Amino acid sequence: MSQHSADASLLGYYFQGMYALVKLLDANDYDRISIETVDDVYLDGNVKTLYQLKHSLDSNGKLNEKNDGLWKTIRIWAKMLEKDEVDETTFFIFVTPLRIDESCSLIDLSKNNSNRGKVVDDLLIEAERVAVKRELARSEKKDIPYKKRWPGCEAYLSLSPEQRIDLVNKITIHPNNFNIKDIHNEVNVRIKNTVPLGIRSKxxxxxxxxxxxxxxxxxxxxxxxxxxxxxxxxxxVILVNELSDENLTDDYGDRGEEAEILGELGGNMEAQIDLVNGGIARKKRAAIARWQARNQRERWLDEDLINGIELIRLDKRLINVWDDYFQTMKFDLDGEEEKVLSDNGRSLLDWSHRKAYQEVTPVREGWRQPYLVQGSYQQLAEDLKVGWHPHFNERLKKPSAKQEGEE
Incomplete structure (x- = not known):
């Protein structure tokens, strides 16, 4: 497969999902949609609609009864009809970026036209023509033509006259359809009456x-x-609330599995956990939370959803609340053996993950996701602005240039 055809296939698969979003926005309240189940896209409601999508960035050309993509689709739908897998509430939609040839009877399938007899006949004529051409080539020992078109033609020919009529009556063609480049606009059009202009793009x-x-x-x-x-x-509704002036979006709360944990380790954050014998599990949760918090903070700043001063103030609050616990712990443990120091430091580390987010005033009143506090504490630990072991500063701080010279 060429790179061009591989790219086209990937775009086609991606388009299926995006087209389903557009169709569900148009759908009724109790409808449901799925991708790659009964068909490319399947809308299930009072009426069951099967969509076959032919995506292309090139809308040149016209659709007629000789189109291979149409016949591929007819094969799928004819087999379903033949196996009695559809009922009177099921309809078929063929979605294409092409225009329909005005001289072709397929134009009737894009309209609310109850007289579709000519379409039934024209498809039969084309299917029979393909069958004759293939048989002639076979008898003359030539290459058999219409390899892509024939399975659809064969399936259509295998239907009874009544089944052909039933099939064609269930088909609607949506020509001149949008492509993947138009998805943002198509979604925007469908929400513009319910979402305020100021937050619509985001x-x-x-x-x-x-x-x-x-x-x-x-x-x-x-x-x-x-x-x-x-x-x-x-x-x-969640997005509308999050994007309002008093709230913030949660873009990373359910994306911890994407964190590149190894990229987060190797610095002071990991060394701080080692000082209190925190182990692998604590390192992993710290790495995930730090990745989530850093990416969330950066995204808010990039999209002007928050002022940088708000985040600076949050960090100051984090340090102040931590410092109260840390200074009393350090005083109480003065002169204790290493194991006691390590055990208490580990408890402080656990507090930063399990309880701190409930004690620190949130970045905004409506923000309740714990990972922002958890991960910000780990970044502060990386910067040696907070720590867990009573003597973390003395053990991890880099020596000054004068001290290095003395050595």
Whole structure:
């Protein structure tokens, strides 16, 4: 497969998920949608709709009854009809970026046209023509033509006249369809009447990010493949609330599995945990929280959702609350043996992860995710502004230039 065709396939698969988002935004309240189940996209509600998508960045050309992609789709739908897998509430949608050839009867499938007899006949004529051409080539010992088109033609020919009529009556063609480049605009159009203008662009970006991950979780069977309209609307409401002036978005709370843990280790943060014999599990949770907090802080700043001064003030509060625990611990343990120092320091480390976020005034009133405090403490530990062992400063601080010279 060429790089071009591989890229086109990847874009096609990605488009399936994004098209499903657009369709679910258009759907009724109790509808559900899935990707790569019954069809490319399947909308399940009072009416069941199967979508076959033909994605392309090139919209040149016209669709007619000789189109290989159309016949590939007809094969799929004809087999379903033949096996009695559809009922009167099921309809088929063929989505394409192409225009329909005005001289072709397929134009009737893009309209609410009840008279589709000519489409039934024209498809039959094309299927029979392909069959004759293949048989002629076979008899003359030539290369058999129409390898891509034939499976669809064969499936159509295998249907009874009544089944062909039933199939065609269930088909609608959506020509001139948008492509992957248009997704942001398509989503924006569908939410503009319910989402304030000032946050709409950021909301669309985050909604698409969430949807992309939600689809992947479904494909991995880590979540239901069916996504309900209610689930989608609930997340939009969450985003509206988070993007309001008094709240902040949570972009990394459920993304701990993405943290590059090894990249977070190797510095003072890990050394601080070693000083109190924290072990591997504490290092792992520290690395994850630090990755989450750092990325979240950077994203808020990049998107002007927060003033840098607010984060500086948060860090000062973190240091002040920690210092109260640290100074009393250091005083109480003066003269104690190393094991006692280490055990108490480990308890302080655990406090920073398990309880501190409940004691420190949050960065904003509506913010309640613990990883911001947990991870910010680990960054402060990296910078040696806080620590866990009573003597962390003396043991980890780099010697001054004068001290190095004396050595």
């Amino acid at each position: 909301l669309v970006e985050r909604l698409i990010e969430w949807w992309d991950r939600r689809v992947v979780l479904g494909l991995l069977n880590e979540a239901s493949r069916d996504i309900s309209k209610n689930e989608l609307i609930q997340y939009i």
